[in-house]
Amino acid sequence: MLSSIGIPGLILILIIALVIFGPSKLPEIGRAFGRTLTEFKTAAKDLTKDDESERKETKEA
Template sequence: MIGGLGIWELLIILLIVLVIFGAKKLPEIGGGIGQAIQNFKKATTEPSEIDVTPKGEKKEESKDKD
């Protein structure tokens, strides 16, 4: 059992998805889910702070300090 679902429940869910979307759309759906998981993993591993200061302002600040 995976997360409380048995093999028969998973097969029924897969059959319903196949009927709704069709066999040609399943690879696209799988690719979309894979991309979403990849983006989620990337977002959780990146630093939480992002520098949004424009590049021009950084140069001006360094000139003012000298």
């Protein structure tokens, strides 16, 4: 999905975000987005770990 945007599209999105939110809010938004992404990745890893452990238990039984 993001591969079709390209560099000019990303620059345009950043400029629009800068105009809408202003330079003082952009770092806060970036930090919040980064934390959300990290939490999502952690939750996804936990889910796959639980799924793998269930598969091992069913194979052993």
